[in-house]
Amino acid sequence: MTSSAIAVSGLRKAYGDRVVLDGIDFEVAEGSVFSMLGPNGAGKTTTVNVLATLLKADSGTVHVAGHDVVTATRQVRAAIGVTGQFAAVDELLSGRENLQLMADLKRVRSGERVVERLLERFDLVESADKRISTYSGGMTRKLDLAMTLVGDPRIIFLDEPTTGLDPRSRRTMWGIVRELVAGGTTIFLTTQYLDEADHLSDRVVVLDQGRLVAEGTPDELKRQVPGTHVRLRFADLDELDAAARVLGGGTRDDQELLLRVPSDGQSKSLRALLDRLDEYRLNAQEFSVHTPDLDDVFLALTGHPSEEAIAS
Template identity: 80%
Template sequence: MTTRSAIAVTGLRKAYGGKAVLDGIDFEVAAGTVFSMLGPNGAGKTTTVNILTTLITADAGTVYVDGHDVATATKAVRSAIGVTGQFAAVDDLLTGRENLQMMADLRRLRSGDRLVGDLLERFDLVESAQKLVSTYSGGMRRKLDLAMTLVGSPRIIFLDEPTTGLDPRSRRTMWGIVRELVAAGTTIFLTTQYLDEADHLSDRIAVLDQGRLIAEGTADELKRQVPGTHVRLRFADAETLDAAARILPGSTRDDQELALRVPGDAGTASLRSLLDRLDEYALNAEELSVHTPDLDDVFLALTERTTHLEAVAK
């Protein structure tokens, strides 16, 4: 994985009618990675994508995509990117093959026929290639839309909530395609409201709320920002549970399950210290498991914190 920046954003601002939609955000996306932007409805995710893909202009700030300034090198940016929006941009009056062929013709590709065939096979659309897109399911339309985006072999792909409304099987198929693209060196900028999607796919995640980036990091780094990480110990009998509870202050017991919940950061040092403490008193746990908050917990905690701070400021 390279650390070259595929996208670099500094001080990005955009307002509509005097209301700030993006209030000075900064982030970088390393080439050949998946960068996910999370946020509630109205947070500014789609506005960010529209600016990065040259569809609208920013009020302030600098944005470089594939090394090109989106404000002054629009054509170069567009030649380097592909975009799949929230709604599949396919022509219902054409077949799947005709949709792909149209994209190849628009790009004047000499090997268009071969490329179309390869994409139909790659996205498992060969059997439906001659059918009108109006007969396609939501998952098939999404796959065709992404296949059309790949006709130009873009180095950077923007996926704006690409799996919204898809069934679990179709979502998993899309995840597999995204992983294949990244493995081949493509950079993916993903916006999604499915937190498990971001958790499974992302190298880095940014949380956008009310036009501001309120957190950024890997999924694990974000999870560590939220309290609730703990080690669960289950013991063989009540006597051992009682003894462990006495030597582990701050722990919470579950007498029915003969279990003890011990707060911690889930790091190896704290885990080692916990085990040493049990060993010091010759106590043995039948089971040990580490529990950390998931991205749902992170998302709710961070966005609720922002809402609270906004209310206090007012």
């Protein structure tokens, strides 16, 4: 059985009459990527701050790396790294100097060797001695994560780490996250990019108005939302007409010669559909199964689209 890197029970936090976290429970398996999704103001950053010992909860229990965040703060901090929404780097220093400063603060043995290794790992050697003010957004975020890795934390909190990055820089960060997890590191990720959670996550929770409204793997969550269908493209209108009569319940697009037929996407259902077409000697030129994505899940669970969907 996989042990828990993080265990949260009954976590509650309020500011006056405004309840930010309303008794949430979840566990994060060691060596996995756990993503927390939710609209702005849902309580994601508050959760990260509590787990990282930066904020005290009103009630509930939180264990990180096997330690209570209230009674064993020092042990928790020794086991974690945190990369926030905004890069925590000194723009007056170079990349190398920022990393060396972090190594000195953490009293890392062989600090210079650690700095060189991180510069190589994050492809920052050529720019190592340049001021951060000359770095691109992607380079700055890479350096920020490299600084988080000084001291080899077992658990890393990434709070919207790719916000504002171009697609290439985002995918570079995804590759780094995968490498970390392959090496046994646990990643707790909050993100507004649902494709990011879909690509990286072993498990996802959706937080809305301080409550967890869903939890599961990305595929499990997508299966909870209706909308899976088979898409068939035919050679001409006659075949489209015939297929629409034979299959029934489909939605057609005469201009594209498409027929969309509701389905659960399972092999038994697909076989029956194709057998039905074959029985009437109908042939689809194209055949594909389409399932809801995490944007659809987000909309269904929270009642509004994600920030990513709004931006696009």
